[in-house]
Amino acid sequence: MPAASIRPLHPVARSLSELAVRFGLEEPDGVDQVEVTGVAISSFDVRAGDLFVGLCGTRTHGAAFSPQAVAAGAVAVLTDADGAKLVADAGVTVPVLVTDSPREALGEVAAWVYRTDHDEPKLFGITGTNGKTTVAYLLDALLTQLGAVTGLSTTVERRIGDERIEATLTTPEASELHALIARMREEGVHAASIEVSAQAVTRHRIDGLAFDVVGFTNLSHDHLDDYAGFDDYFAAKLALFTPECARRGVVSLDSRWGSDLVENSRIPVTTVASRADTDADWHIEVGPQSQAGTEFALRSPDGRVIASRVPIPGWFSGANAGLAIVMLVESGYDLEQIGEVLERDGGIDAYVPGRLELVSNGEGPRLYVDYGHTPDAFEQALLAMRELTEGRVIMVFGADGDRDMTKRPEMGRIAASLADVVIVTDYNPRTEDPAAIRRVLVDAARATRPDGELHEIPDERAGIRKAVELAQPGDTILIAGPGHETSTEVAGHKLAYSARDEARVALREAGWQS
Ligand SMILES: CC(=O)N[C@H]1[C@@H](OP(=O)(O)OP(=O)(O)OC[C@H]2O[C@@H](n3ccc(=O)[nH]c3=O)[C@H](O)[C@@H]2O)O[C@H](CO)[C@@H](O)[C@@H]1O[C@H](C)C(=O)N[C@@H](C)C(=O)N[C@H](CCC(=O)O)C(=O)O
Numbered sequence: 001m002p003a004a005s006i007r008p009l010h011p012v013a014r015s016l017s018e019l020a021v022r023f024g025l026e027e028p029d030g031v032d033q034v035e036v037t038g039v040a041i042s043s044f045d046v047r048a049g050d051l052f053v054g055l056c057g058t059r060t061h062g063a064a065f066s067p068q069a070v071a072a073g074a075v076a077v078l079t080d081a082d083g084a085k086l087v088a089d090a091g092v093t094v095p096v097l098v099t100d101s102p103r104e105a106l107g108e109v110a111a112w113v114y115r116t117d118h119d120e121p122k123l124f125g126i127t128g129t130n131g132k133t134t135v136a137y138l139l140d141a142l143l144t145q146l147g148a149v150t151g152l153s154t155t156v157e158r159r160i161g162d163e164r165i166e167a168t169l170t171t172p173e174a175s176e177l178h179a180l181i182a183r184m185r186e187e188g189v190h191a192a193s194i195e196v197s198a199q200a201v202t203r204h205r206i207d208g209l210a211f212d213v214v215g216f217t218n219l220s221h222d223h224l225d226d227y228a229g230f231d232d233y234f235a236a237k238l239a240l241f242t243p244e245c246a247r248r249g250v251v252s253l254d255s256r257w258g259s260d261l262v263e264n265s266r267i268p269v270t271t272v273a274s275r276a277d278t279d280a281d282w283h284i285e286v287g288p289q290s291q292a293g294t295e296f297a298l299r300s301p302d303g304r305v306i307a308s309r310v311p312i313p314g315w316f317s318g319a320n321a322g323l324a325i326v327m328l329v330e331s332g333y334d335l336e337q338i339g340e341v342l343e344r345d346g347g348i349d350a351y352v353p354g355r356l357e358l359v360s361n362g363e364g365p366r367l368y369v370d371y372g373h374t375p376d377a378f379e380q381a382l383l384a385m386r387e388l389t390e391g392r393v394i395m396v397f398g399a400d401g402d403r404d405m406t407k408r409p410e411m412g413r414i415a416a417s418l419a420d421v422v423i424v425t426d427y428n429p430r431t432e433d434p435a436a437i438r439r440v441l442v443d444a445a446r447a448t449r450p451d452g453e454l455h456e457i458p459d460e461r462a463g464i465r466k467a468v469e470l471a472q473p474g475d476t477i478l479i480a481g482p483g484h485e486t487s488t489e490v491a492g493h494k495l496a497y498s499a500r501d502e503a504r505v506a507l508r509e510a511g512w513q514s
């Protein structure tokens with residue numbers, strides 16, 4: 001059963017009749033006395049007083065669950081014509097509003113019901129193939145360092161001040177997102193950082209929100225199961241850079257898609273680049289990295305420089321930090337003030353769970369757990385590991401099931417070309433045959449380096465133990481894929497599994513840490 005979403009504690013009711021008028025919907029009988037206090041798209045998430053929105057999904061029509069929704073307290077249903085028939089057939093008697101596309105109406109309706117069409121909190125949206133979660137956490141940390149009460153919505157978690165809520169999707173459905181923001185307003189949140197997936201834009205999950213500043217990290221191979229090709233995938237990201245969604249944008253020119261975004265953006269954008277030869281408004285010079293983090297210097301268009309540190313290795317961490325700072329400046333924060341708090345605190349005070357997270361703490365090999373699951377993320381993480389490692393880089397990885405298969409050969413190729421030892425294991429196969437996934441990765445790795453050291457170890461716990469057994473002090477183990485995750489899905493069943501916990505146990509068993 002899906003987890004219930006977070007809701008405002010003190011919703012102010014809206015009249016259903018007014019809702020119908022506002023959205024140009026025909027008013028059914030019985031609409032007059034009805035008031036709604038919330039919006040739900042899942043029968044499992046309904047609270048008393050909700051408008052239940054019956055969406056036509058990929059597996060079922062939500063309207064078929066209106067009896068359960070009404071039993072849970074829904075006072076009205078909004079759905080399409082097919083849904084209305086399902087509701088009538090089920091003998092449900094609450095008022096039913098009908099619209100052509102309930103999904104397209106959902107965001108604006110939720111914004112109106114929850115009254116989130118106001119300026120507070122300030123909203124930051126981050127999109128791109130890699131780095132969204134990281135930039136969201138960096139923004140959150142910087143805002144906190146600047147004294148703001150913050151909200152966060154990422155793949156890892158939703159957060160309101162100090163309260164943490166489990167996340168399922170990267171970007172919540174519109175009804176959940178507006179409820180979350182309404183609750184943030186109640187809690188006095190000044191600014192919220194929201195990770196925006198391409199799917200969220202395509203599926204109208206961010207409708208009804210007005211971002212103050214949106215940021216673009218990069219675009220590379222991922223999600224080509226959801227999109228017909230790179231152009232379609234890019235178009236989904238581009239749609240965030242429109243006046244309907246956001247006021248201003250900050251675009252990284254580090255991937256080739258950045259300049260296309262600038263050219264096609266319909267909102268004013270500022271550019272940032274970490275290569276000196278790129279013509280951008282802001283430049284980030286990424287300095288030395290250590291296992292504790294990366295130094296960077298950010299130069300503004302008028303030549304002012306902030307030099308600081310981000311506690312994650314890799315050149316891209318410097319690039320992510322620069323992007324986050326420029327987003328803050330674009331939203332109205334003062335660059336000098338940001339520089340002062342960074343000086344005061346010795347850098348960005350962030351902990352980003354499972355993003356090149358150093359799990360080892362002893363004298364033995366270093367072990368990082370990462371969420372990278374794209375060819376580009378593999379390449380960037382491995383290059384960072386190489387730079388930090390005197391000995392061998394041992395990489396443990398798999399590819400998750402029921403997601404873009406076309407990226408797998410490239411992941412195998414990159415792992416074999418940049419790691420000294422490759423351990424192919426299972427990672428979240430979902431409903432796919434894990435052996436078939438491993439086969440593609442192993443074949444690509446073998447074709448790239450026929451004489452390279454490669455182990456195929458289906459069980460992920462055994463794969464981690466093998467890496468620990470092979471490693472010596474001076475070596476680095478990179479476990480790529482699971483990041484912060486605490487479960488894996490095998491043959492459609494969710495099982496508890498944390499790579500970070502397994503790695504700690506394996507290091508302890510090997511005597512490398514207490
Ligand atoms: C393809 C896709 O986006 N699917 C999403 C969609 O599922 P669906 O269309 O299959 O829904 P369905 O099961 O047919 O149900 C239809 C409706 O009936 C309702 N229902 C269903 C059963 C029931 O008992 N009661 C009930 O009310 C459902 O809540 C839904 O509103 O609506 C569901 C409810 O919100 C989502 O959980 C589901 O996301 C699935 C899990 C998913 O994996 N989505 C991925 C593609 C995704 O969105 N990923 C992005 C990117 C991540 C990244 O960057 O890597 C993300 O933002 O997470």
Ligand SMILES: Nc1ncnc2c1ncn2[C@@H]1O[C@H](COP(=O)(O)OP(=O)(O)OP(=O)(O)O)[C@@H](O)[C@H]1O
Binds near residue numbers: 155195217
């Ligand atoms: N700017 C970047 N460029 C390339 N790779 C990056 C960048 N930032 C992070 N990465 C790599 O991508 C991995 C995932 O980072 P992060 O979770 O921040 O991305 P994401 O866009 O949120 O991913 P997802 O959409 O899958 O949640 C990191 O662990 C790191 O290996």
